[in-house]
Amino acid sequence: MGRTLVLAMVAVLLPSLSQGNPLQVGDGSIADIFQVPESKDIFTRILEANSGILKKMIQGDIAVSNTRSAMKCEGGECLWPKSNNGLVYVPYNLSDTYSDGDKNVIREAMKDFVDQTCIRFIERTTEKKYLNIMPENGCWSYLGRTTTLVQPVSLTAGCMAKGSVQHELFHALGFYHEQSRSDRDKYVTILWDNIEEAYKYAFSKEDTNNLDTTYDYSSIMHYPSFAFTKTGNPTILPILNPKRYTGQRVGMTATDIKKVNRLYQCDICNMEFSEMSGSFASTNHPTSYSKNTHCWYRIRVPDSMVTVTFDEFNLQSSPGCSSNYIRVYNEDTVNAPILLDKTCGNCGFKRMMSEGNITSPNYPFNYPNNMDCMWTLLAYEDEIIQITFISFDLQTGDQCDRDYVLIRDGDKSTAKKFCGNASLPVFSSTASQVGVQFHSDREISSTGFKFSFKRVRKI
Numbered sequence: 001m002g003r004t005l006v007l008a009m010v011a012v013l014l015p016s017l018s019q020g021n022p023l024q025v026g027d028g029s030i031a032d033i034f035q036v037p038e039s040k041d042i043f044t045r046i047l048e049a050n051s052g053i054l055k056k057m058i059q060g061d062i063a064v065s066n067t068r069s070a071m072k073c074e075g076g077e078c079l080w081p082k083s084n085n086g087l088v089y090v091p092y093n094l095s096d097t098y099s100d101g102d103k104n105v106i107r108e109a110m111k112d113f114v115d116q117t118c119i120r121f122i123e124r125t126t127e128k129k130y131l132n133i134m135p136e137n138g139c140w141s142y143l144g145r146t147t148t149l150v151q152p153v154s155l156t157a158g159c160m161a162k163g164s165v166q167h168e169l170f171h172a173l174g175f176y177h178e179q180s181r182s183d184r185d186k187y188v189t190i191l192w193d194n195i196e197e198a199y200k201y202a203f204s205k206e207d208t209n210n211l212d213t214t215y216d217y218s219s220i221m222h223y224p225s226f227a228f229t230k231t232g233n234p235t236i237l238p239i240l241n242p243k244r245y246t247g248q249r250v251g252m253t254a255t256d257i258k259k260v261n262r263l264y265q266c267d268i269c270n271m272e273f274s275e276m277s278g279s280f281a282s283t284n285h286p287t288s289y290s291k292n293t294h295c296w297y298r299i300r301v302p303d304s305m306v307t308v309t310f311d312e313f314n315l316q317s318s319p320g321c322s323s324n325y326i327r328v329y330n331e332d333t334v335n336a337p338i339l340l341d342k343t344c345g346n347c348g349f350k351r352m353m354s355e356g357n358i359t360s361p362n363y364p365f366n367y368p369n370n371m372d373c374m375w376t377l378l379a380y381e382d383e384i385i386q387i388t389f390i391s392f393d394l395q396t397g398d399q400c401d402r403d404y405v406l407i408r409d410g411d412k413s414t415a416k417k418f419c420g421n422a423s424l425p426v427f428s429s430t431a432s433q434v435g436v437q438f439h440s441d442r443e444i445s446s447t448g449f450k451f452s453f454k455r456v457r458k459i
């Protein structure tokens with residue numbers, strides 16, 4: 001029998017965490033990005049794709065089955081079952097008539113669930129019950145897990161976008177539209193006079209289980225303000241701020257993800273993986289992680305080595321990483337050999353931001369040994385990136401061969417290396433991308449560095 005290698009990772013996130021350094025996406029917080037109006041949001045695309053289809057729908061894109069409120073699902077029989085490892089597998093089949101490009105869009109949309117929920121859409125092999133995804137007529141899904149073995153979901157060309165696919169998958173997982181929530185009248189005004197007569201039914205309020213979440217105007221399950229308008233005026237308006245945009249096409253919000261995890265009682269803080277590859281993220285990623293959590297992620301593979309790569313790493317710093325940290329063990333007990341001891345702080349990401357500050361891990365306390373962090377800063381093509389160090393104190397070595405910061409301008413093979421503490425490095429790129437690498441060797445450390453960066457127009 002093959003040896004099983006177990007690699008376990010513990011993330012301890014204590015209440016002393018002030019706010020967990022919310023990770024930034026693009027130029028603003030993720031919530032801001034979701035509020036950017038797009039010419040066509042998810043639901044508009046779906047409705048356009050559905051115009052003229054005769055299938056009986058409720059709320060525009062939910063196919064009618066034996067009606068029941070999936071979000072209030074007695075005994076859980078309209079939810080997909082959870083397996084012993086805590087994951088919820090939803091088998092699916094993709095129609096052969098889809099192009100490779102379409103299949104990619106659908107699979108990419110499914111991938112987002114992997115990082116942040118316990119839902120795993122898996123390609124069907126022998127499973128009797130599965131989602132049969134095909135380009136039948138428009139974009140629609142049944143609500144929750146139905147009793148029929150082959151459960152259809154229709155996705156045609158009009159909804160081949162990540163957010164639209166995720167919208168229909170949310171229905172299949174058991175979610176109504178956000179503005180159908182039982183508490184919606186506190187948050188939105190439905191302007192009935194502006195709604196096309198034939199579609200008034202689509203604005204019905206349902207007896208939903210709101211899973212102790214706040215109403216989410218940016219949910220991928222929210223109608224846009226002008227859904228089913230017959231007058232050209234809005235049909236749905238946020239009560240407190242009528243100018244606020246509702247609905248979006250980018251993808252799941254933090255609240256959408258929270259709802260999936262609550263409906264399926266996902267314990268995404270204690271996960272076990274046996275797949276050959278996979279990924280996971282801290283709770284609520286990319287927004288702040290929850291306070292006071294202690295998570296174990298176990299990776300079990302037969303007769304193999306396990307490589308773990310962090311795409312993003314941003315934990316609150318503290319002396320000796322005593323409050324928030326990640327630790328990696330060679331096996332799944334706390335007595336097992338430690339592969340990576342308590343690590344905290346900020347150690348790398350790749351993204352476009354207009355400006356920001358970056359510090360070495362655990363700054364302003366001594367950085368850990370054996371670190372390799374990489375921040376890739378992106379700008380638009382007509383921009384460059386300016387980097388200004390505010391503090392800099394690294395171990396000195398001949399030719400900076402011990403601890404160093406290495407800054408690469410675009411994809412050039414040459415890079416500038418900095419170490420010691422004699423001066424504060426200044427760097428201005430010529431390209432629209434800069435890579436900043438931080439390396440520490442296995443001994444002696446200092447307080448590290450802090451630098452600010454900003455995108456500026458090329459002159």
Ligand SMILES: [Zn+2]
Nearest residue numbers: 061062167171
């Ligand atoms: Zn829908």
